[in-house]
Amino acid sequence: MLAKLAQRIGGRELTLLAAVVAAAVVFASLSPVFLHPNNVYAIIRNSTELMLIGLGLTFVLAIGGIDVSVGMILGIAAIAIGNLLLAGVDPWLAALAGPLVGLALGAFSGTVIVLGRIPAIVATIGLLGVYRTTIFALLGGSWLSGLPSSLSEIFAARIAGVIPTSYIVIVVAYAAAFVVLRRTPFGLHLLAVGNAEERARLSGVAVRKVRIAAYMVSGALCGIAATFYIANYRNVEMTVGSTVALDAIAAVVLGGTSILGGKASLLGTALGVLLIRMLQNGFTIVGLPSLWQPVVTGVLLLLALTLERAAVAGLFRRLGGLVAARRTA
Amino acid sequence: MKSLKTVLATGVAVLALAGVAIAQEKPRVAFVPQLIGIPYFNSMEAGGQKAAEEFGVEFIYTGPVDANPIDQLQIVQNLVNQGVEAISISTIDASAIAPVVAEAKAKGLKLFTSDSDAPDSGRDVYVAQASDQGLGETLIDQLVSRIGEDAKIGFVSGDATSSNLNAWIKIIQDRVAEKYPNVTLLEPQFAGGSSDRAAQLASDLMTANPDLKGLIAVASSTCPGVGQAIETAGKIGEVLGTGYCSPNTARSYIESGAMGFTVLWDPAALGYLTVWAGKQLIDGKPFEASNTVPGLDQPIPYDAATGILLLGDPTVFTKDNVGNFDF
């Protein structure tokens, strides 16, 4: 049973899990505060947005697409939420605006890419510029700061003082994504389009609709991420979201989803995000300068892919199988 | 609204092709900030605009979208090409304007710095908000007086390449080494321009150092992140936040107690003084050791040896006075 599970989960996920555990052990042995509940909460809080955006990007990568403008979608949605809060709108309604704005922008991006027949990387570079200017125009040169805390009281809270609301949402989102991908026709079509678009078209899949839908899912998740962004930080400034896209792509690819499409690893994405954020946190905790953090992210990404190509991933899979087999025995 | 006007202006340029040379009678004074779209420089713009009306010059405010030195240089170069009579720059990096200084001189244009200096570039004057020395020392002295001399303090700064931010950090470090032997300063952390990264770094610093007593937001863009992180961590009363933050940015954090005080000057007054200095340079009037500037209450000292025109002492904003300011 466990062996079967290990097989299902796959080599990359096990490797990542091992890496997460190893990193946690190293940081915990270097600093007593690393595993302190406060720090665990901090890591969770800091990974919330990336978890959601990474999940959306997993859908986009699964169809063989890419989106470098996700951070800007988060930014525009955050501005919408912030302005609604300032206007005194009910926090639940304001929170709803996030995914709606995200969905609309995702639909727009998807339409430009699919109906305009522009390769996704090119189109989203163009859209990145357009959205960025939009953010500036919306903010008009000032920041949204000192936003009411009504949204924070709902979305930055912990249920029963223990479980962060954000994690309930993240778990639900990942579970829903799993069901959609593995158990619905849409999920099957999504992967089929990513695997072999032409064949999918011939077998009757509405390829264009499926591709646009993937960008809409991603946009909506960016919008939900924006809700948490506002709940956590209560301000929006001009550079909002500028580093999100590269981090998210790195995390998703680290998680084993290929940019060629046809494959989506949800667990891998979650572990990839966790690893990146944990390393960033651990670095600061043990007192390494923050300027080195991008170097570590880059090396990690390249190392993971190199190891995989060097078939070490295969070795890990066998090891994982062995461990699992022994446990069942 | 203003951006809408710019769109319209561009639209007119591109579509209607109706071009009429703008009559250029008034002398022009330009100010190039490190980046546009942040409240601090917006206030300087407002002050500069006011001075422009007062002194009969045309004021140009233009800067890069990111704090990117090449983009800033390109903007300065453009102003030089336009023959703008006086150009003031808040330099991102002291060496960044070196390439255009000679050209501006050759054209007879006045190139000077304001807000952030480039000391050895050959600039005409530096309009300083307060001396770097004064800023650094005021902040650390105020902080130590509140949290005690036996304290651990962390920095969250913006871009690692900003020379003015790095100068303040250096002065604080020197002051501590000299005057407060029991204060421990942590290595500065750099958040770039992003406030969520600033919050992340601030929260990690507090966790890593349970005995942390003070957190300094060195760049104005890191102020909300630092204030927010202290509130979120429930460390109000344990960790005291501070920094070079405008009252509007810091107000809610000062009121909640996450920030004890902030240190800044009035950026609008700095913008005002900058335009006045530009006008003086254009008119060829030398600066006196002490200058009376119409519209500013205090006399403005000028140090001929260093070429620095000084706005005055920095203001310390606390719970008691933060309500009196709006910038």
Next chain:
Amino acid sequence: MMAATTSTTAKLVLLLVLFAGILASFALYEPRFLQPSLASTVLQFASMLALVALGQTLIVLAGGAGIDLSVGGMVSLSAILTMMAMSAGVPEAVFPLVPVVIGALLGAVNGVLVTKIRILPLIATLGTLFVFGGLAMALTGGASLSGVPQWLVPFGRGNLGGVPWHVLVLVVPAYLAVAGMLTFTPWGRWFYAMGHNERAARLVGIDVDRIRFLAYVLSGALSGLAALVSLAWFGSGRPNIGQNLELESLAAVLLGGVAIFGGAGGVLGVLVAVLMIVTLKTGLQFINVSAVWQVGIVGALLLLVLLVDLIPIRRRS
């Protein structure tokens, strides 16, 4: 192959029309826009982007989903490492060569990752962007490194008849050399052939991996040249000098009519696109329009040019 050529020409014409339109609009709005010193400024600021975009062109042309996101990181790191090499005692006389060699070595890292380890270029160079750009910042702590030899500074700031020296000495020859290579040598035919159809290229015996590796090394060397320009221009090595070049160079390459999947396009279009982007930026600044609009306008132009692309495709099919 013929179809590709026609569409390349059509795109070039479209681009030139667009460029002329932009120039005319600015000139009509503000007649002083046409002063010669402005052309000189455009060239000065286009130089680094032009060099980096040339390397990007080669990589995209060679196909295989080729893309180089690390160019900005290579420029920054080459500049920093060059200054470090100088303080470590490398003789001043070879100064101009140092960044180029370093850049080529960094490019070779990309080449190995892509052709030997077979990581997809987008991801491999995303990783090296983090590593190279991060190293440049981390090694210096963000500070500029001074000490560029004084004799080099006139090369970075001076000009001959309004044309900056580095444009005359580096950019023009580099474009001529690459254009010559692509048009007149077997290498050029191989580049297009493998970009057009990699499997066919392999079947006829083209050493695809070697050529692709070379493209990454050349992109690195050209980034090194851009670093040299920055050193001579600013008189110091700056750890974030290459910031934003990755997206700008890609925008220029794609705007210039190079097909993202490789095999079609030429360097002339890219050069025109580079000049157009810089002119647009300069022009908007000249009429005092905020820099934020420029980001959006370049983005919109990119989408527009590619949408116009749809028309001939439909006609053919």
